[in-house]
Amino acid sequence: MTNLQALFWPKSIALVGASPDKQIIRGRLVEAIGQHPYPGRVYAVSRSHRKINGLACFESIDALPAGVDLAIITIPAEFVPAALEACGDKGIGAAIVISSGFAEEKGDQGSDRQQQLAEIAAHHGIALIGPNAEGFLNTKLNLAATFSPTVSDVEGGLRPAGLNTGGVAVISQSGGIGFSFFHRGRPKALHFSFIVTTGNEATLDVLDMADYLIEDDGTEVILMFVEGVRSPARLLPLAAKAARAGKPIVVAKVGQSEAAADAVTSHTASLAGSSQAYEAVFRHAGIIRGIDSDHMIDVAGAFVYFRDRLPxxxxxxxxxxxxxxxxxxxxxxxxxxxxxxxxxxxxxxxxxxxxxxxxxxxxxxxxxxxxxxxxxxxxxxxxxxxxxxxxxxxxxxxxxxxxxxxxxxxxxxxxxxxxxxxxxxxxxxxxxxxxxxxxxxxxxxxxxxxxxxxxxIAAMADYRAFSESSATTIEVLPEERIRLTGPALDQSVYTEYEAKQHFDAWGIRCPEGSLTRSSAEAAAAAERLGGTVVAKVQSPDIPHKTEAG
Known part of the structure; x- marks a missing residue:
């Protein structure tokens, strides 16, 4: 995938909008990167300062030395498109836009800005995370490219010493939740390989990140916090790829309640989608449903220690x-x-x-x-x-x-x-x-x-059973057959015919049927369908047909 190596393994970084003020996001980002022994070169871009934390400052992106891999942009939203364009002109292959003020805001202005970013990134082939992201953490590289306070003053360092386990990668559309996994899991001696937050996902999304990290040798389990996805059809091939690699995926999918769905839309401009449909896909694909962060951390810990010795x-x-x-x-x-x-x-x-x-x-x-x-x-x-x-x-x-x-x-x-x-x-x-x-x-x-x-233990046993029976034969439906944002479920009881309409909207295949209201209509439907047919009463008042005789 275009320039993801430059994104996740940069040899040099430019901090666009750097500040010495540790009370603001731009300054906390500088501090976080400087606090850990990242081996690459770091450049600061600032018109207000000549030096920040020992880093020489450049007045513009154009003035940077050649060969910068990653730009981390923290300037006001209205100036971000021009800065990203300058990165493309400079040959910078990857960018993280921390700035907010895009599609998560009401009105067209923010959405238009975000569309500009997508077009610029596509034109220059820039691997773009964000906008409205919290950055990422690569513990092997000792790169804390984030303003999250969870990476500061970490006792024992970013990676626990003396462990032989593989790593846990976290991919989250929410920055705060993404880094909370690290903060809550690190005291349990859990080794995290990556924490990646994707924000509004102008271009790259959580599924792109998962696709890349499944192939990462240092990652054995993937935790995902998902508010909604643009292309649900990609879930099944992604799950099949992870299953073939023997790397469990644990997903927290939020937006089940009306209040949560509204919060999702205002937070990262995502559509929550049907919770029931996501559940069905998770079960089919061997994806483990996450209950909360502690549950997901504990499941991940069990897997990384005994991934090759499942019950x-x-x-x-x-x-x-x-x-x-x-x-x-x-x-x-x-x-x-x-x-x-x-x-x-x-x-x-x-x-x-x-x-x-x-x-x-x-x-x-x-x-x-x-x-x-x-x-x-x-x-x-x-x-x-x-x-x-x-x-x-x-x-x-x-x-x-x-x-x-x-x-x-x-x-x-x-x-x-x-x-x-x-x-x-x-x-x-x-x-x-x-x-x-x-x-x-x-x-x-x-x-x-x-x-x-x-x-x-139950998740490990279920995953082993899934791996031995279904992991290599997950049916991947065509893109047009999977639509997890189908009609809302607003009834407590559905007839079989009504339920099948929802299944069809979600891309779940069902035997063909026809709703008829007379014996003549039933005879005509039977002739049209061909073969052996059955007749079933359809009434929400009779959920168990045997009770009606």
């Missing part, structure tokens, strides 16, 4: 030093489609000698605090991992202090290398940062939400 089914073992936590976790697992089977006799016979009389090896396996104090989690986990009746293991314990994780780190490292099924830790206390860090280095994700831990 073979929905049978889960629970290990805990707390009987109450075990019972609570078992209820939650069952509620989210998992099964908590009794452990087999052979496995129980191996666990029982390790337990005090008041412990139990049934499942949940309540080892009691005494066992954790004496031998830790690893010995029992190793035995449970070898059981043929379990597809995954959840560990629910207190991680308020890292003592026992530190003591047993070597055993946990060996266990993580040996197990062939996912093992997820979930703290029922607040998780100590050091405990999270050590578990991550050992090879285990550490969550703090029991429901999310259950959902993560």
């Amino acid at each position: 073979r089914g929905h049978r889960v073992g629970i290990l805990t030093p707390s009987g109450g936590a075990g019972a609570w976790f078992a209820d939650l697992c069952e509620a989210h489609g998992l099964h908590v089977p009794m452990l087999d006799a052979r496995t129980r016979a191996r666990i029982d000698p390790l337990l005090p009389e008041y412990g139990t090896s049934r499942n949940p396996v309540d080892v009691t605090a005494q066992v954790i104090f004496k031998v830790g989690y690893a010995p029992v986990l190793e035995i449970m991992a070898e059981s043929d009746v379990l597809d995954a293991i959840l560990v629910s314990g207190s991680l308020a202090h890292p003592t026992y994780i530190e003591r047993d780190l070597e055993q946990l490292v060996k266990l993580a290398e040996a197990v062939d099924k996912p093992v997820i830790f979930c703290a029922y206390t607040r998780a100590h940062p050091r405990a999270v860090e050590l578990l991550a280095q050992a090879g285990f994700p550490c969550l703090t939400s029991m429901p999310n831990a259950a959902r993560a």
Whole structure:
């Protein structure tokens, strides 16, 4: 795709509208880039200053040295088209327009400006993100091309040290939400490869970004926050491509309520589209529906640690030093489609000698605090991992202090290398940062939400089943057959005939039918349709036909 390499891996950057004032967006952007060891060259374009944060300033884009890859534009909206044109004339291959004042505003002026940007970018072959975007983050390049405060003073740096996991890429039409994933996920020792915010999407959109990042070697899971998409037909081929690469996509699609749909339109000028139709496409394509940012982060964490060891089914073992936590976790697992089977006799016979009389090896396996104090989690986990009746293991314990994780780190490292099924830790206390860090280095994700831990296992099991049965055979419908912005659903009950009209509007194939109101019309319809036909009463007052005789 045109110049996406220049966009995501620039060797030099020009900050158009740079400022030394850290209280405004233009100054915060300069600070964010300078705070991390980005290895490329950075130039500032400003008529008001000669130097900003040690950067020499150029009075115009024309005055910049040759060979700039990326321009980040933060000047007032009315001057942006001319600046983008100057970038094209200078041979700059990519641009991010942070400035607002385009199609998200009421009236034609902003929309006209945005159309100008699209035409300029197309004419010069510029890879354009925005306008009204919050920039992006490439952690491998240590490039924080954003004004988001979430990338400033990050403890431990942009990438966690000592991890062997792949990265999580975030693609969001909302800048604030996009970087919130990083801010909430980084303390969980999650490695993010990219955070990309697309704003109004004058040219490139979230699907373009996903298409590129599926091919990124450093990305293993993609999280997307979507308000609406221009070309819904592209979802299926994109999902098929991701499935073939073994890279799960988790999507939060907002705009289900009337208030949310209105907010979407005013925020990034997107059309929300039919929530039900998106749901149908997600299920068909193996896309995981995101509930909220914490759920998506936890699902991503489970996948990146155990992407190559997905559960073979929905049978889960629970290990805990707390009987109450075990019972609570078992209820939650069952509620989210998992099964908590009794452990087999052979496995129980191996666990029982390790337990005090008041412990139990049934499942949940309540080892009691005494066992954790004496031998830790690893010995029992190793035995449970070898059981043929379990597809995954959840560990629910207190991680308020890292003592026992530190003591047993070597055993946990060996266990993580040996197990062939996912093992997820979930703290029922607040998780100590050091405990999270050590578990991550050992090879285990550490969550703090029991429901999310259950959902993560269920998502992994479902994704494996999808991959083994459907991933390479996703039916991709022609562009004209998929229209996720079809008629609104404004009734609580639809007849079969009415429902099929909606399915047809969304591009979902249904058997042909005809609505008739007399025996003569029915006979004529049967002759026209040919073959064997059935007659069904159509009434919203009779949803279950068997009840009417």
